[in-house]
Amino acid sequence: MGIRKIDLVLCTECGICADTCPMDVIRMDEETNKPFIAYLRDCQSCFLCEMDCPVEAIYVTPERERRIPLPWCRYIAHKSIFSLPGMM
Amino acid sequence: MSALEHIKSRVLETGVLVVGGGLAGAFAALKAKEAGSDNVMLVTKGKLGKDSISTFGAGVFRATFPEDDKEADFRKYALSKSYGAGLLYHEEWLNIFLDEDYERILDMERWGVKWEKTADGKFERKAARRKILMCMFHGPQMMKAMAKKVRTSDIEVVENTVITDLLTKNGKPGERVMGAVGFNGRTGEFNAFKAKATIMAAGGCGFKARFAGHRFQTGEAYAAAYRVQAELGQFEMGEILHTTSTQFDTQGLNMFLALGGKFVNSRGERFMPDYDPELEDYSSMPGVSEAAAMEVRGGRGPIYLDMTHFTPEDVQKLRTVVPIPTKIMERAGVMVGDKIMKKMEWAPAFYGTIAMCGGILTNTKCETSLPGFYACGDAMARYGGVYAFPGAAISGARAGRFAAEYARDSEEPEIDEGQVERLKKFAFAPSEREIGIEPDHIIIELLEALVPYEVTIISRGDRLEKAIREVERIRDEEVPLLYATDPHYLRLANETKSMVLVAEMYLRSRLLRKDSRTSCVREDYPYTDNINWLKWTRLKKENGKMKLWTVDIPVDKYKIKPERERYLYPVFEAAKKRGIEWG
Numbered sequence: 001m002g003i004r005k006i007d008l009v010l011c012t013e014c015g016i017c018a019d020t021c022p023m024d025v026i027r028m029d030e031e032t033n034k035p036f037i038a039y040l041r042d043c044q045s046c047f048l049c050e051m052d053c054p055v056e057a058i059y060v061t062p063e064r065e066r067r068i069p070l071p072w073c074r075y076i077a078h079k080s081i082f083s084l085p086g087m088m
Numbered sequence: 089m090s091a092l093e094h095i096k097s098r099v100l101e102t103g104v105l106v107v108g109g110g111l112a113g114a115f116a117a118l119k120a121k122e123a124g125s126d127n128v129m130l131v132t133k134g135k136l137g138k139d140s141i142s143t144f145g146a147g148v149f150r151a152t153f154p155e156d157d158k159e160a161d162f163r164k165y166a167l168s169k170s171y172g173a174g175l176l177y178h179e180e181w182l183n184i185f186l187d188e189d190y191e192r193i194l195d196m197e198r199w200g201v202k203w204e205k206t207a208d209g210k211f212e213r214k215a216a217r218r219k220i221l222m223c224m225f226h227g228p229q230m231m232k233a234m235a236k237k238v239r240t241s242d243i244e245v246v247e248n249t250v251i252t253d254l255l256t257k258n259g260k261p262g263e264r265v266m267g268a269v270g271f272n273g274r275t276g277e278f279n280a281f282k283a284k285a286t287i288m289a290a291g292g293c294g295f296k297a298r299f300a301g302h303r304f305q306t307g308e309a310y311a312a313a314y315r316v317q318a319e320l321g322q323f324e325m326g327e328i329l330h331t332t333s334t335q336f337d338t339q340g341l342n343m344f345l346a347l348g349g350k351f352v353n354s355r356g357e358r359f360m361p362d363y364d365p366e367l368e369d370y371s372s373m374p375g376v377s378e379a380a381a382m383e384v385r386g387g388r389g390p391i392y393l394d395m396t397h398f399t400p401e402d403v404q405k406l407r408t409v410v411p412i413p414t415k416i417m418e419r420a421g422v423m424v425g426d427k428i429m430k431k432m433e434w435a436p437a438f439y440g441t442i443a444m445c446g447g448i449l450t451n452t453k454c455e456t457s458l459p460g461f462y463a464c465g466d467a468m469a470r471y472g473g474v475y476a477f478p479g480a481a482i483s484g485a486r487a488g489r490f491a492a493e494y495a496r497d498s499e500e501p502e503i504d505e506g507q508v509e510r511l512k513k514f515a516f517a518p519s520e521r522e523i524g525i526e527p528d529h530i531i532i533e534l535l536e537a538l539v540p541y542e543v544t545i546i547s548r549g550d551r552l553e554k555a556i557r558e559v560e561r562i563r564d565e566e567v568p569l570l571y572a573t574d575p576h577y578l579r580l581a582n583e584t585k586s587m588v589l590v591a592e593m594y595l596r597s598r599l600l601r602k603d604s605r606t607s608c609v610r611e612d613y614p615y616t617d618n619i620n621w622l623k624w625t626r627l628k629k630e631n632g633k634m635k636l637w638t639v640d641i642p643v644d645k646y647k648i649k650p651e652r653e654r655y656l657y658p659v660f661e662a663a664k665k666r667g668i669e670w671g
């Protein structure tokens with residue numbers, strides 16, 4: 001999930017996105033002074049970077065970036081992985 | 089590893105140290121200042137105003153107003169069989185809560201938080217979950233205003249710093265707390281904080297599971313308190329077993345329900361009226377999660393949330409009060425224009441100790457079992473009714489006030505150099521290894537042990553024990569091999585360590601309780617037993633091990649008492665009615 005794009009042409013190098021992200025996903029490149037996605041897997045799709053960017057240069061998708069288990073298997077209507085034989 | 093070869097260090101001193109910059113921490117710092125503390129310092133893991141779950145509060149805040157019937161509200165929170173921490177309420181705290189929450193709303197308004205008002209300027213209140221009236225604020229604007237107030241109130245703010253441990257008198261556990269240590273998650277700089285009073289407001293532990301906005305909350309508060317042998321408790325009472333879309337994470341369920349959203353199973357049937365005849369879809373979150381889990385057990389999964397019948401006015405209200413969930417639904421193709429296009433597949437989002445659960449034990453002054461050490465918000469052990477935003481605001485305010493009082497009269501704190509060195513080594517250990525396991529590997533294994541519904545929604549002793557064995561294995565075999573290549577991963581490694589410890593607290597507490605209550609449901613003990621189990625669980629580190637015990641709740645001294653009775657926990661009654669087998 002998560003942050004998909006930062007438009008570097010629109011970007012005004014204000015640094016708000018890197019500052020705002022609670023998960024430390026975005027960092028500023030020291031030489032170009034532009035933001036880059038440093039730790040994509042930590043993105044939680046909270047949309048703060050997109051909302052706070054003053055020139056709408058950032059696009060975030062809501063789908064999850066890392067694998068997170070569901071409490072049950074979608075296709076085995078009454079079980080979770082915990083119930084499968086040999087599990088743990 | 090060159091980033092960590094030269095670890096810079098510094099020592100900072102203050103009067104009242106607040107660890108955590110969410111609503112509880114902000115209140116603690118501001119009220120400590122109001123109480124006359126000259127030196128107040130707030131340390132937070134990211135950027136103040138953005139880095140806590142308070143930023144993602146989806147717009148609702150309960151409050152009992154002066155004109156409301158306090159006793160009726162008391163009974164609503166305390167005596168319902170389907171919520172209120174299952175009748176394990178704390179009378180003194182609940183009374184304080186009902187007395188002080190309105191004042192906190194006024195504080196927040198004074199400090200710049202915008203509340204929804206009616207046409208004639210009064211606070212607008214809407215009935216949501218449990219038909220309790222809620223005030224509405226504008227999402228992230230709340231913490232933005234609180235952060236601004238903190239920054240302009242002569243409070244020193246230290247950001248991007250994760251606190252890993254507490255400092256104690258003579259460097260020994262079980263003694264007065266004299267500060268904390270931590271490091272900057274971006275630069276790797278090590279910081280020691282010396283303080284007269286320390287307030288732990290660093291939130292709960294969401295285990296980086298599903299649900300939006302809590303992946304930064306990983307339980308450092310509990311881990312640090314545990315290691316200095318403070319008392320903790322009630323970790324089985326994770327009442328906020330939130331639910332979310334299976335496709336994406338979204339908050340805002342309170343609003344969705346307030347506007348008429350309904351849950352249906354795979355047959356398209358509404359099932360909540362059977363599981364909670366009184367509240368139906370407005371049931372408590374664990375009520376919905378337990379019902380959904382039971383429906384899945386009966387082969388009627390998956391579960392959906394249906395909002396396709398919302399009017400354009402309803403959708404507009406969503407835009408104002410919950411802007412982020414609105415955006416998420418638009419991106420996912422669920423909301424188009426002023427219409428909800430399809431029902432969303434829905435499931436419990438394992439929520440750990442966020443918003444409501446156990447934590448560090450405190451009295452009503454927010455004092456913990458160690459002098460000079462206070463806890464508030466999600467870091468604190470919470471009780472029926474005293475939790476989430478109102479709990480954070482009220483406990484934060486009290487912690488700030490009483491910590492300031494303590495700091496005024498207390499002895500000067502002293503840092504034990506040996507302890508600082510030990511704790512620095514402990515925090516930086518993952519960066520000293522050449523090879524090892526990265527944090528994500530452990531996080532997924534941990535979630536696979538915690539999230540399945542047979543472990544943490546409808547559990548059973550043997551499955552809890554299986555999960556505990558797995559957590560012990562992770563703790564003993566894998567955590568010692570955690571490694572980090574830079575300060576960001578070092579923070580993740582420390583977060584992972586905390587999560588493994590909190591998982592153990594959580595599972596062992598569930599195993600200890602031998603009855604079924606809201607959010608702590610066991611097939612092998614399917615009765616709510618208010619004859620033998622009006623107890624609170626407790627835990628603490630003793631002789632290197634996690635010790636657990638129970639204490640009796642002093643119900644005989646309560647003005648409003650629960651019935652001393654035993655009954656089949658409602659979800660099992662409903663399952664019988666719906667022809668679903670369990671046991």
